[in-house]
Amino acid sequence: MKFKDYYATLAVPRDADADTIRKAYRKLARKYHPDVSKESGAEERFKEVGEAYETLKDPEKRAAYDALGQRPAGEEFTAPRDWREHFGAGNFGQGMGGVDLGDVDLADLLDALARGRGGHARQPRPRPGQDFDIGAQISIEDAHRGTTLELQLQRPEGPQTLHVTVPAGVTAGQKLRLRGQGGAGRNGGPAGDIYVHLELQPHPRYRVDGKDLYFDLALAPWEAALGAEVHVSTLDGDVLLTVPAGTHSAQKLRLRGRGLGSGAQRGNLYAVVHIDIPGTLTARERELFEALAKESRFEPRKNKESRP
Structure with missing residues (x-):
């Protein structure tokens, strides 16, 4: 019988917990899935990964496998005495119904050992199918x-x-x-x-954080300063969002219950404010901005420097 290193197949340590083994299996199963993998021998690797997981996820099979000790993969070996004694009369072949040990696959051997322990072989017990x-x-x-x-x-x-x-x-x-x-x-x-x-899938508009969604909302300077009502798109259609006067850049405006999920557990939708300015100004716009610059006492850098 040839030894198979199931831990090496799943690339996990021998003391890995059940959750680590499950995650490793899922990762490798996706990697070698014959429908998506372009690697040579993907189908065979997919089957090997499934066989390893089938053994290591079952506590009884894993205990029986661990009892073999650590060996090089592919090494020929004979089941140790304590294994044979589980099947009675010190003869492993009798416990297996007279099957020659050399003709038994390791996965079948582990399955047989998990099914019955004691002085004689038990009747096979029902086993659930693979997930x-x-x-x-x-x-x-x-x-x-x-x-x-x-x-x-x-x-x-x-x-x-x-x-x-x-x-x-x-x-x-x-x-x-x-x-x-x-x-x-x-x-x-x-x-x-x-x-x-x-x-x-990545979305051109929304960013996902759990059940909450975020999107960027561009506002004109006067909309942020004076307040405004703007139409925004949500998963449920367009809604009217009230922008409070004095809204600043990077502020988050919440639309409650417009995120992902359902019912009372549904997340929120957040508009992240970005204040934009015209790329070019008309003569009148420049005149108004210049008048505002002369009139306003607002000093944004001084206000930020004074904050703790």
Whole structure:
């Protein structure tokens, strides 16, 4: 039997916790997904990553695997005595139903050991099927109003097309669970699930911070100084935003409940003020600005220097 270094396959240390192992698997599964990867041997690496994760995510299988110790990948080895004793009569082959050890794959061996320990082999217990993870990018507008996605999932038995309903009000990092659509269960166990991890596409107008959205709002100097009402676009359509008199550059004006999410948990939309000026002035505009410069006692640099 040849040893497989599952920790090296997932590029995690041997003392990695379950969350680290899960994140490593998701990263590598996306990298080597046959539908998106252009690397040579991606499909084989995808299967190797899945086999490693199937063992290391299961506490019983992982404990049995760790009992083998650390060996070079590909090294031929024989199961140690304490392994054989788990299956009775000091003969591992008998515990496996007379199967020659040399004909048994490491993954099958770990599965058999996880199924039964003690003086004799137990009846195989039901095992849930494998869970699958897949990533999907959606627009901010689709996250707000909901949409239907068509995704391709590479399963061990071949590619599968998924039609996924994304409900309105989802946010970045949220995952959708497709119950029972993962790998088939074994020995009467339930099928696994498919988890769709949602990410938001970059947007030309909005910046995302959790459930809150930000956008830049350009104001003329007189709008900022005197106050104004301006039309701004939101995910729900145009609204009238009141700009208070004395608004300054970089100030954030909040539109409550206009961000991402739904119901009482919906985020806010923030207009980040940027005060703009004309690139060129008419004669009358220059005259008015010059008059303002002579009349005004406003000293912006002095005010900033006096602040603590």
